[in-house]
Amino acid sequence: MHYLDNAATSWPKPEIVYESLDQGFRQFLSAKRGTSQTSRHGAAALDAARQTLAELLHVPDASRIVFTGGCTQALNLAIQAFPWQPGDGIVISALEHHALSRPVRKVAREKQLEFYVVPYTDEEPFSLDAYEQLLRTKPNIRLVATMHASNVIGSILPVEAIGRLARQYGKYYLLDAAQSAGALPIDAQRFNADMIALPAHKSLYGPPGIGALYVSENVPLQTFMEGGTGSDSGEHAVRLVVPDMFEVGTIPMPQIHAMAAGAEWVMETGIETIRQHETRLLQHLLDGLKALPEVIVYGHTHVERKTPVVSFNLIGKQPKSVGELLFDRYDIALRAGFHCAPMAHQAIGTLPLGGTIRASLGYYTTLDDVDALLNALGHIGDVTHHSDRKDSLSEERQPR
Ligand SMILES: Cc1ncc(COP(=O)(O)O)c(C=O)c1O
Structure with missing residues (x-):
């Protein structure tokens, strides 16, 4: 997982x-x-x-x-x-x-x-x-x-x-x-x-x-x-x-x-050692998300003023259904919805969208974990844009 x-x-x-x-x-x-x-x-x-x-x-x-x-x-x-x-x-x-x-x-x-x-x-x-x-x-x-x-x-x-x-x-x-x-x-x-x-x-x-x-x-x-x-x-x-x-x-x-x-x-x-590891992965995650045209990231993206917590959505997709798909098909555990903070969703404008998908990293997170998410999102985004290719793509990338 x-x-x-x-x-x-x-x-x-x-x-x-x-x-x-x-x-x-x-x-x-x-x-x-x-x-x-x-x-x-x-x-x-x-x-x-x-x-x-x-x-x-x-x-x-x-x-x-x-x-x-x-x-x-x-x-x-x-x-x-x-x-x-x-x-x-x-x-x-x-x-x-x-x-x-x-x-x-x-x-x-x-x-x-x-x-x-x-x-x-x-x-x-x-x-x-x-x-x-x-x-x-x-x-x-x-x-x-x-x-x-x-x-x-x-x-x-x-x-x-x-x-x-x-x-x-x-x-x-x-x-x-x-x-x-x-x-x-x-x-x-x-x-x-x-x-x-x-x-x-x-x-x-x-x-x-x-x-x-x-x-x-x-x-x-x-x-x-x-x-x-x-x-x-x-x-x-x-x-x-x-x-x-x-x-x-x-x-x-x-x-x-x-x-x-x-x-x-x-x-x-060392809090600094832990933070350095998380910040490096956070930057990689943010760069990868930026390169995906279907993804919207919420909040500012200056890693030095953030903890390794990122909220995003895929345009036109329900966060809950993407979250479920990420786990069921790609073995990626994260959270989707309001995260017990509807005021925050009011502030960032995601209350009517059903909240956000949230990825949050820790000291045991690896580059492979982050890449797995980016690849999965790229795949889901591709499928959204080329739904006629859906069957062949889902064969190419089997869940682990
Ligand atoms: C900002 C914030 N405050 C308070 C809490 C509550 O913590 P706990 O569920 O451990 O009591 C959480 C839990 O997610 C949180 O994120």
């Missing part, structure tokens, strides 16, 4: 991640709760995992890293546990994923908030001028929440400038690092980020069902879920100390240990 769906979840994983998942499952029982050796080892592995993520995000105090059941849960915690007052405002970008935009819409509806969307242009996925204008004229804004990179078109948002302006105007800044954690350098202090949400299973090459939220000590988040924390078990209420107050229930040590193994593997391999 040619796997080109790394923006959904990376595959395969480094061996150390599979091994750590197994080790965590067998050896780290009841972390922070039991009296046994396994529980103590579990607690030590938990602390070590927090340290690893703090290092990845350049966070000085590892106790501000909270483990969550994924990036979506981290974003829900940040947005829903924020101490909102009726009339408060929140700013988001025009490219957001449902994981951010849906909780924002929910709190806006239920807590009578106003939310503002910063417009998109092809070259500038986030207009800093429009954003500053909002910050200047809407004193009710309390939280700015944006993604780091688009899961639809790969554009990298100017997060350092966004964070700087948020700080200048005294707003909190929440960063959705779903598409960047492990793929791009992240520095909580340099970005002035008060909260950062991230998943394990994308560019950190970890397992699904685990993620983290960094919460700076400036943010007075309330509890989101109540339950046992293993600390102060005799009390009726959760002790209001981070990270315990947000990590209720039995800690998923296998996933946490494997998430940390993925993050360590990324740091040892």
